[in-house]
Amino acid sequence: MGLNPLRALWNRLNRSLNPASIDVPFHLHDIGPREVRAVTRVLRSAWINTGPETRAFEQELKAFVFPADAPNASVVCLSSATAGLFLALKAAGIGPGDEVVVPVCTYTASAAAVVHAGATPIPADVDGWSLLGPAQLAPCLSPRTRAVIGVDLGGLPCDVVALKACLEAHRGLFLGGSPTGLCARLGRPLLLVDAAHSIGARMGRPLRAAASFPDFAVFSFHAVKNVSTADGGAICMNLPDGETAPFEKALRLWSLHGQSRTALEKMAPGAWKYDIAVPGYKFNLTDIEAALGRVQLARFPEIEAAKQTIAQRYDRALAEVPRLSIRPRMLEADTGPACVGARLASHHLYMVNVAGWSPEDRDRAIAAAAAEGVALNVHYLPLPMHTAWKERGWQMDAFPMAKALSENEVSLPLYSRMTGSQVDRVIEVFSGLVKSPSAH
């Protein structure tokens, strides 16, 4: 497989003669002078670890995600989404003997966090958009189910309302399993969303932040995400009356050694003494990272608009390419009663499927594009294709939809700093590969 050979030869020659020729990495962060100024300000201040910047970032995230009148809403920043998923389970008392349902179309962290908590991840197949839906969830439920982790793959939000309705419909099953703690008080398993890809996604009637719907939504601020702190994460929570404040306290305690005073509080004259309430972890976000995140969040509309423009340009150019199906970035409302309404993706990934491509075709195409200086990617090889999960007995054939959707999936570069020439180059190289007669 490859581009037209003459064209490929010309491109190679051009690239070797012209070092400034157009290469397209898969991602480039969008850090500008505002971010540099904010980080510099913290570096020059008296405190660089977790402190006022992190608290301000949490408040700004809360305002970004939740309506102003959401008394039970709260946001806690942490060092990564993986830490957030793990800690939400841990603080809810989920551990050995408990089961947590996770779709297999995700990054390993969604399921690894369950293993870290000592619980058992139960792998689920996905719907036509690579998301966990009620039809895939229901067969995975048991009296031991204590949580469900939906994953907003590529930024398209899963239908939390339908998932919650599915859990409500199985209430009797869970109560038979004698749940304790938060699960017992809710009378159902917890609903978490791995929102690593979906800050900015919206859904509902009227539309609001997708992260405001589940019990917990966990963002990632990893370097390639729409809002980045280089590495970092946040748990957005919205629990019933009286549950949020103690849960938030537990999260803060567990994330910082179980220490009764924060590092900053201990700095105050005479405030050196502290207790260790639990043998905690070290998952805090620093003020340097938070300063970066605050500017990124403020710039989110600008970054998202730039990505949307690129995605629309791809849409137009690829619409006529045969055998291509572009993953939707908007789903109209279903008609069912337990349906969330419309769903709008964040513009995290631009995912396409190429009908007729085998995994080998896909791999050859990615290699051919790389030879042309264009980085393509795959999101993701489903978990049962990785050693760690295979060794748990997870077999790809048990997840037919995940298998079908992932085998010929390719993600195109999508980031706000892409130039028009880079976008054109991706279109030229990728559509050339799809149209190539040797492509299948």
Ligand SMILES: Cc1ncc(COP(=O)(O)O)c(C=O)c1O
């Ligand atoms: C779907 C998904 N979940 C979780 C994570 C983990 O995020 P973090 O690196 O912030 O722990 C990632 C990271 O890329 C991801 O893609």
